[in-house]
Amino acid sequence: MTDLKSMTRAELDAYVAELGEPKFRAKQVFQWLHRGVEQFDEMTNLSKALRERLKQDCVLTVPVIEQKQVSKLDGTIKYLWKLADGNCIESVVMRYKHGNTICLSSEVGCRMGCAFCASTIGGLIRRLQPSEMLDQLIFAQKDSGLPISNIVLMGIGEPLDNFETVLRFLELVNDLDGLNIGMRHISLSTCGLVDEIDKLATYQLQLTLSVSLHAPDDETRSRLMPVNRSVGVARLFECCRHYFEVTGRRISYEYAMVDGVNDHDWQADLLADHLKGTQGHVNLIPLNDVRESPLKPSRRVAQFQQRLERRGVTCTVRRKLGGDIDASCGQLRRKTLLASGKESIS
Numbered sequence: 001m002t003d004l005k006s007m008t009r010a011e012l013d014a015y016v017a018e019l020g021e022p023k024f025r026a027k028q029v030f031q032w033l034h035r036g037v038e039q040f041d042e043m044t045n046l047s048k049a050l051r052e053r054l055k056q057d058c059v060l061t062v063p064v065i066e067q068k069q070v071s072k073l074d075g076t077i078k079y080l081w082k083l084a085d086g087n088c089i090e091s092v093v094m095r096y097k098h099g100n101t102i103c104l105s106s107e108v109g110c111r112m113g114c115a116f117c118a119s120t121i122g123g124l125i126r127r128l129q130p131s132e133m134l135d136q137l138i139f140a141q142k143d144s145g146l147p148i149s150n151i152v153l154m155g156i157g158e159p160l161d162n163f164e165t166v167l168r169f170l171e172l173v174n175d176l177d178g179l180n181i182g183m184r185h186i187s188l189s190t191c192g193l194v195d196e197i198d199k200l201a202t203y204q205l206q207l208t209l210s211v212s213l214h215a216p217d218d219e220t221r222s223r224l225m226p227v228n229r230s231v232g233v234a235r236l237f238e239c240c241r242h243y244f245e246v247t248g249r250r251i252s253y254e255y256a257m258v259d260g261v262n263d264h265d266w267q268a269d270l271l272a273d274h275l276k277g278t279q280g281h282v283n284l285i286p287l288n289d290v291r292e293s294p295l296k297p298s299r300r301v302a303q304f305q306q307r308l309e310r311r312g313v314t315c316t317v318r319r320k321l322g323g324d325i326d327a328s329c330g331q332l333r334r335k336t337l338l339a340s341g342k343e344s345i346s
């Protein structure tokens with residue numbers, strides 16, 4: 001069966017041509033797909049014969065809302081989607097002044113093993129398809145009635161570990177006949193896969209690259225993020241510097257503040273040293289308490305921020321949204337797996 005929604009425009013054009021249909025049909029199909037139709041019969045401007053053909057040959061992916069939580073505090077909405085194969089992923093819709101923003105998952109689970117992250121506890125189950133990434137946006141928008149103008153790839157999974165799919169997703173979401181979300185409205189967050197960052201640089205996309213740094217020294221970073229054991233902080237910063245040179249886009253560094261682990265003054269100083277001349281921006285994240293993890297939120301966020309700022313680093317503290325729901329990375333999926341008895345706390 002053909003997954004139409006995962007096709008690029010060129011592939012869809014070729015497919016429609018193969019069926020002996022005129023080219024404008026491809027555009028019509030594309031528009032319907034991105035509007036979130038759930039049946040081929042909803043594509044009312046196609047001929048009956050074409051609809052029947054599509055029904056026979058193609059799947060129309062429609063995720064099921066397994067759970068939905070709405071924050072009473074700030075209207076943040078969290079979706080737990082059930083995919084066609086029964087796996088679940090999460091997305092979060094956040095309501096900012098500059099526009100509604102969706103946080104999307106790129107994989108079912110994650111294989112990066114970061115010590116503080118709920119998404120990685122059960123490992124990687126599988127990577128998502130482009131259609132499954134798009135569907136999170138399409139159906140969140142349809143269900144909530146909120147127009148979504150910004151995307152952050154910061155949900156479950158490591159986007160650069162699903163590189164080709166994510167690139168295809170970016171191309172599709174950018175399309176004028178589809179969701180038409182510009183690259184400057186998209187952030188991609190990575191734990192720091194240097195080969196993939198180098199590869200991404202060659203595309204010169206105008207998106208914002210966020211690098212999950214979380215520590216400026218190898219000892220701490222390797223403890224928090226196994227990915228650092230093979231690459232190291234020096235190589236990561238070299239890679240980021242190159243990315244900035246090639247794309248002209250400033251990098252944003254994510255730094256989740258962990259009590260007594262990465263919140264010391266000397267680490268703020270070292271971070272400032274690394275960032276000299278890079279125009280990098282630091283986003284300090286108050287750690288979300290993950291039940292399975294012994295790591296606790298830092299009490300020194302403000303001091304750390306001041307210290308960085310005094311050394312000329314631009315720095316913000318992430319505002320916590322959805323505090324009354326399970327709005328952070330992987331927590332709702334995790335809770336549901338536990339409740340269904342599919343996993344136990346290890």
Ligand code: SAH
Binds near residue numbers: 154159
């Ligand atoms: N794999 C990608 C994107 C997913 S995670 C990455 O590593 O960047 C999105 C962000 O949330 C990352 O910066 C991640 O490190 C951070 N994060 C994960 N668990 C967290 C927690 N318990 N508290 C605060 N931030 C967390």
